[in-house]
Amino acid sequence: MKLMWFHLMPYTELPDDFREKNPSVWVDIHSSLFDPRRAHHMYNDFMDELEFAAECGFDAVCVNEHHNNGYGLMPSPNLIASALARRTTDTALCVMGNSLALYNPPTRVAEEFAMIDCISGGRLIAGFPVGTPMDTCFAYGQNPSMLRERYYEAHDLVLKAWTEPETFAWNGRFNQQRYVNIWPRPIQKPHPPIWIPGGGSVETWRWCADMDHVYAYLSYFGYKAGQTTMTGFWNEMKRLGKDPNPYHAGFLQTVGVAETREEAYELYREPAEYFYGRCLHIDARFANPPGYTSEATIRSGVQGMVSRAADASAPPKYADKFQALAREMDGIVDKGYVIIGSPDEVVEQLTEVATSLNVGHLMLLLQFGNMGKDLAKYNTKLFAEKVMPRLKPLFSEWEDKWWPQPMAKPDRAELPSFRPTTMAAE
C-alpha cells in the first residue's frame, strides 16, 4: 500500500482562549491573531517537515487548499508543491488539490499543474476538490447554487486542455475561451492521475467510477466515523460492476506513534487537543449555504436520519459535526480521530483501518495542531522506520493504476545541492 505524508499547515499559535473569544477559525478569523513574522518560521518548519518526510521514504507528500483559515495556511498549495519539486527527487507530489470552480479561467489549474508535473519530472497527483462551503462560497464568494455545475464544467475543461493537441474553443455554460492551448503540457500521459477528495455523496461516488478517478475521503474524524462512508462507496462500486481495487480509494488518518502507548498519549495530547479544540472551532453558520449540498444528498440524509439515530457511532450530519466532536484526548482517542500507540500497536490499528475500509492510499497527518518540528520529525521518523515497512506489503495483489508515472530516473534533471547564501558570500 501507499503511505502518504499530509500537511495542513495549521497556524500553531492560536491563543489558549481562542474558542471562548472567537466565533470561528475559518472565514472571519481575526487578522490580529496572525503574526507574519511567526508565520515565516511556521512555513519554513512545515516545508522542512515535508522535505524530511520525503527523505524518510514516504510514497508521497500531500498539500491542500484553504482560504481565510487558521488551520490551513495554504491558499495556494501549488506554491508549496513547486518548492517541493525542487527539494525532493522521487516522492510523489499530491496536491489535494485545487478547487476548480475558484479559478477564472479554470485553465489556470491545467497550466499550474502542468508546470509542477514538468518541474518534478512527472510526479504530480492532481486533486480536484469541490472545496468546502467556507472556502468556496464564503471566502471566495462563489454562488452555492452554481458551484457544482461550475466544478464539473471546469473539470471537463482542464481535462480537455491537458489532452487535446490542437488549439480549441471552449464554449461552456460558465466559461467561454476562444483559444485554449496551454503551455506547458503535463509529462504524464494522458494526464496526471486525478484524485477527488469528497464527502459522502452518492453522486460523487458514481462520478469517480465513471471517470475512473480516485475517491479520497478526507475526514478529520478517523476510521470509525469513516466506515459508513467507505462502505457506501464500495457498495456503490460493486453495484456499478467495478473491481474492489483498494487503490481506487484514499483515506486520511491522524497518527501519533511513540515507544509506548503511554508515551504517545503524553506526547500527542497537546497537539491533538489544540487541533480538535481550536483548529476545528468552526462557526456553524458557514457550514451549509443553501444549494451547496445537492437535493439528492439531502434526501438521502433526511431518509437516513432514523437509522442514523439508532446507530450512535455514525457521524453526525455535517451542519453540527463541528459542535458534537470530542475535544479532549480520551474522547479523541476513543472515537478513533487520532490513532496512538507503540509501533506495534499502530501497525495493528492501521492494518485494521486499511483492510476494513479497503483503502490502498493512506494519507497520514503526522504533524497536527500546534505540534513543533522536533516532535513532527520524531513521529515521522519512527513511523517510517517501524510502521511503514510492515504496512507496505498490504494489497500487493492489486495494481495501483492511479499513481504517478514519472520520467525514468536517468532522464530527469539533476538537482544541485542547496547552497545557503552564507556560502555564496565567501
Added chain:
Amino acid sequence: MTEPETTTVEINGFSCRVWKKGSGPKLGFLSGFGGLPKWVPFLDALAREHTVIVPSLPGFPGGERGHTVLDSHLDWMLAMRQLLLGAGLDGADLAGSSVGASLAAEMAAIWPQSVRRLALIAPFGLFDDSDPPTDPWAQRAPDLPGLMCADPAIWEALKAEPEGLNSPEWPIEQTRASEAAARIFWPLGNTKIERRLPLIEAPTLLLWGAQDRILPRSYADKFARTIKGKTEIRVIPGAGHLAELDRPDETAAAILGWTRQ
C-alpha cells in the same frame, strides 16, 4: 379564510404555481425571502379590494427547480416577464416583498408599461459599504426566523411542515427557496439595481418594517431618491424584514391605500 384558486404557468419547462383570489382590479404579489409555502392572511387582506394573483418565483415553494436554468440576470428577467404575462398580470398593479420586491422593481424598470402602480416591501438589490445588509445565508438555522420577522414564531409557523404531511420534500423545498434567492442575489444582495431604478415610471410605495434586521432603513431613501416615478416611504411599526407576515393588516392597508389612487 378560503382557499385560493390554483393554476400553473410553465417557465422554461418548469411549472410555477399561481394563486388567485378575490375580485376587482388585478394586483400581483411576488413573495419575499423563503417564499410562501402556505397562503397567508396578508393575501386575504389584499383580496378584499383586488383580484390578488400570486405567482411563485422559480425555485420558491410552488416554483419547482426553475431557478436551476437561470444563470444570468437576463435569464431571471425574462423568466419573470414570462411569469407575469402567464399569470395575467401585464399592466396590473404589482407588489412584492424582499427578494420579490426587487424583481417587481426590475419589471417596472425594464418594461415600464407592464406595471401600473408599484409597492415594494424592503426590496433586495442594493449594497451600501457603509451600512451593509445582514447576510441571510450565513446564519445558524435557529437565528433565521428572528431575522426575517420581528416575531420569529410567525416565520416558524409559515415554514413548519403541515401536520400529518410527513414529506421529506417539505424541508427540501424550504432550503430550495433560500438557494433560489442565493442564485440571483449571492453574495451581497447587490444586483446593481440602482442603475435601472431611474427607468421606473410607476408611482412607487416603499414599505419598511421598523424592525427590519436584514436591510437597513437607509436603503428605502436610496430607492426613493433613484426611482423616476413618484415615491412615498411608509415605515410599518412592529414589523421585521417581511412586514407582510408580521403586520398583515397594516401592510395590506398601506398597499390598498396606494392602489386606490
